[in-house]
Amino acid sequence: MARWQPGARERLQSVALRLFAERGFEQTTVAEIAAAAELTERTFFRHFADKREVLFAGQEDFLQLFTDPIEAAPAGTPAYELVRRALEAAGEFFPLERRTFARTRAAIIGGEPALQERELGKLASLKTRLGELMRDRGIGEPTATLAAEAGVTIFHLAFQQWIADGEERSMGELARERLDAMAALVSV
Incomplete structure (x- = not known):
């Protein structure tokens, strides 16, 4: 997993939006978002409190x-x-x-x-x-x-x-x- 790369927040948001659109919001996990963005879950939680915050930050x-x-x-x-x-x-x-x-x-x-x-x-x-x-x-x-x-x-x-x-x-x-x-x- 990539760590400390610039643009992590934007990448997480972009990947999350794509996964939510493809799979549905409830069916998409934070782990899947982080993995698809090539980041860790810990990195996800540095930027967003939960997956709803991707949409409401x-x-x-x-x-x-x-x-x-x-x-x-x-x-x-x-x-x-x-x-x-x-x-x-x-x-x-x-x-x-x-x-x-x-x-x-x-x-x-x-x-x-x-x-x-x-x-x-x-x-x-x-x-x-x-x-x-x-x-x-x-x-x-x-x-x-x-x-x-x-x-x-x-x-x-x-x-x-x-x-x-x-x-x-x-x-x-x-x-x-x-x-x-x-x-x-x-x-x-």
Whole structure:
């Protein structure tokens, strides 16, 4: 087994995704992932707490993707603009070269109820954090919660379209399209 080679985390993640897609998440073991990556199980556990973390690693980075642009906005920035800034950052985080990975990951999660629950929990955490940030910036209720809920819903809808078979538009374009649709809805 290879040891202390650079790129071990990425190799483990790539191999795990392939094995999950081929064999199923539950049918794939950490030992099989490590062996296929030509690494030890110990190396696997240096990078991931368990095999679910291969799919869900980076939760804090995901949250920051949305929170950083909100925190950087000038005081008094309206809630809609804060949501727009967060969605714009999300669009940049999902370049076209990530689409294949995202599609495969989504298919694996879609096949396992426990993983679906974890994914929904990730989105719920995001809604909670965005609502807190809005309130911290002086945005009152129910506007803060509505903005957080709408922002995460728009992101989720854009992301689902972005990973759909045949979709070629960018994540940013899809998020803007959905944000514009929401703006049109409330301006009627």
